[in-house]
Amino acid sequence: MKTVRRNLICASIAAACLGGAAQAEDRGGKAEIFARLPQSVGNIAFTPDNQLIFSHHPFYEPDLRVARLTSPTTFEPFPNAEWNAPRKGTDQYLDNVLGLRSDESGVVWIIDMGFRTRITPKLVGWNTRANKLERIYYMPEPVTVAGSQPQDIVIDQKHRKFYIADENIGPGGDGSHAAIIVIDMDTGAARRVLDGDRSTVPENIPITVDGNDLTVPGKDGKQSVIKVGCDGITMDVNSEWVYFAPLSGRSLYRIKAADLSNEKLGSEELSKRVERYSDKPNNGGLSIDYAGNIYLTAVESKSIGIIGADRKYRTYLNDPDMVWPDGITASPDGYMYVSASQVSAAAMFHNGKAENKTPYLIYRFKPEAAGYISR
Template identity: 90%
Template sequence: MRRGIRLVIFLSAAIVTGAACAENGGGNAEVFAKLPQSVGNIAFTPDNQLIFSHHPFFSPDVRVARLTSPTTFEPFPNAEWNTPRKGTDQYLDNVLGLRSDESGVVWIIDMGFRTQITPKLVGWNTRTNRLERIHYMPEPVTVKGSQPQDIVIDQKNRKFYIADENIGPGGDGSHAAIIVIDMDTGAARRVLDGDRSTVPENVPITVDGNDLTVPGKDGKPSLIKVGCDGITMDARSEWVYFAPLSGRSLYRIKATDLGNEKLPAEELSARVERYSDKPNNGGLSIDYAGNIYLTAVETKSIGIIGADRKFRTYLSDPDMVWPDGITASPEGYMYVSASQVSAAAMFHGGKAENKTPYLIYRFKPIAAGYISR
């Protein structure tokens, strides 16, 4: 029996006990998987294979995995690609963001700074079980502190759009940006670097009454501020939506403008539109009706922004600690990880509050979504 078929079978019966209840949005979420390590982002292939990153915040040995049951996984695409080694960069070093396209190619963002290799976008073809292509992101496409970590696949305009939140080593979010890669040529550009729409706002990230801080340059606690994080695109490939995690604004720009190499930086910035209010949020996804789903990291909830451009809570659960990656699946659900990043020791005086199991939830969106954004 083919791996994808096996996964479809267990998906139909994999719901683990427990359900999240909606506070004021009408949605309900079920705990789908309970895993031994923190889950970052999630991708679905067209034949329903669930691929996910182990959150790099916790320095996992297996960077990317394939779910094999509600409690188990195996390295993806294999153990070799999850093993750093000298003399090559043909491995996955430091991964958070990934998505599958409609052809079954899983595109994986390797941030590269764990073993100091050039950041890259790795495409692995799940139908042939072979490397499809690597797109590199050297300087100046990436900069000091780059942390490219979420992606949209735009087949219509033949582009990848990658959010770089700029909080990697040496970064403080002030040079957050979007990276645009041409699918056909591999040419990559850094746009909206330091723009008002990509850099973090000066607002705290507060979870359970605790403002998250990191050591500042003077050694004193400093509020952690995260730049451009979530990114998604509508069904017609017209508008790209994005936002800094630390901030109260969701922005959008036309995909044709984002991909236009001839637009000067100032004019590109002028074409960015503030779309709506939002809370501090991580991942973004969208359904065919244009509803935008946000992982609200402070409130253990999923929010939604509809056609009225107003944010509301769709569902929440007390165990959905730091909801991170969110994506649609072929069978009509959306899936979201609870990474527990905010429970880590560095945010609690050296005493870790994160604990197993780490959860993946699923819920029914208002309308179906699609796997590539």
């Protein structure tokens, strides 16, 4: 396992944050508040030099889509203000962002879902070492479909592919066409696979937080239970298995990366190669450590779960203020970080009365083994 140099600025941020938070023991099972911010945090990415990059959760339609943490309570636009400013005549901006992840070269890959200003969904790579645009990959129809909401990503350097989870609950979507999008790093060619597969679509299971089933207006105008398709996605450090799951569902699935990246496999054959890996609760984000332990953000119970080599789910840690734990990722500092986006506290789920409130929290905790930033 290679050692990654820590960024001194971010180290000082961590020290300052620890001074104002409950101290965690240097072992798993405990979490501490790392940052307290004025807007909801969606997903988190760490660069190899330990810069913390995060999305402001698009559920709240933030003006600043993506940011870089500058202190435990402050941030700045990432990569800059211009890229966070939608404008006519170009698509060289970030429109609607949840998922992002850094690779080992310091390129932060940002998924722009595109439906806020109706531009073509794209994957934007920003090189943090050179401070310039690395590349844009586009996801036009039929790679994306009506209701597409591509929002989590795995970077597979071994097979030269990106794997993106599309939960299919964007405008006009109901999760029934959830899928995985595969992008070839070299050619830019993109494919939509496992569309509507048993492993990607939501199960008919309500998301229940504090005794409240989350509902949204259905096509008939009546309230119906929200069902979310393929959401979390991660991959082991050997790039052998890709793990993924619908948020709404009790099953975690996996497929070999070699199969997922194989363009010769038809939809039926690919589906046959998907394996149900374990039980799970309704969960959002996924991450993994070098020992193969999988970490899940359990959105209903304000907790982080873990699935080990025995394939059995257990609660790893919880906190009463970890409302809707969302993005989860490893850092070069040996911790894992998780956002608490408070989505379930929004007004639309509480008869128009908002229960979400500042500050919005980023937690960190010690995993059972070190993790990998691009997973």
